Amino acid sequence: xxxxxxxxxxxxxxxxxxxxxxxxxxxxxxxxxxxxxxxxxxxxxxxxxxxxxxxxxxxxxxxxxxxxxxxxxxxxxxxxxxxxxxxxxxxxxxxxxxxxxxxxxxxxxxxxxxxxxxxxxxxxx
Numbered sequence: 765x766x767x768x769x770x771x772x773x774x775x776x777x778x779x780x781x782x783x784x785x786x787x788x789x790x791x792x793x794x795x796x797x798x799x800x801x802x803x804x805x806x807x808x809x810x811x812x813x814x815x816x817x818x819x820x821x822x823x824x825x826x827x828x829x830x831x832x833x834x835x836x837x838x839x840x841x842x843x844x845x846x847x848x849x850x851x852x853x854x855x856x857x858x859x860x861x862x863x864x865x866x867x868x869x870x871x872x873x874x875x876x877x878x879x880x881x882x883x884x885x886x887x888x889x
Contacts, residue, residue: 789842790868793861796841801826802834806843806857813856814847 797803801824808823809815820831835855838844842861846853 790865793841793843793865796837796843799834799837801830802838805831805834805838805855809844809855809857810862814849814854815856816849816852816854818852 797806804824805820808820817831817835818828820826820835821828824831826834835844835846838855839846842858844855845858846855848854
């Protein structure tokens with residue numbers, strides 16, 4: 765008995781798919797941000813660039829090897845850059861990666877602004 769052929773994709777599915785080179789990187793970046801510690805690291809770097817890797821162990825109450833693994837995932841996704849300062853490695857956000865994600869998310873709002881999609885004004889303050 766042979767397996768049935770998969771059903772064809774809906775006609776508009778291809779138009780919703782991002783190009784492989786862009787979509788794969790975007791997915792990798794969103795996955796990297798999907799862990800609470802990694803998202804926290806990115807938020808911290810947005811406020812305090814050039815943060816030493818050792819500083820994250822105190823902030824997030826995790827071990828140094830765990831921090832190193834999270835930073836590796838963020839580096840591989842292109843979300844952070846690193847620079848050696850003596851015997852320490854300091855991290856910053858990669859501005860082009862943040863700009864790419866901002867453009868992707870902004871494009872979702874601009875494409876349709878469909879039902880239930882609202883843009884709120886920035887918080888006062």
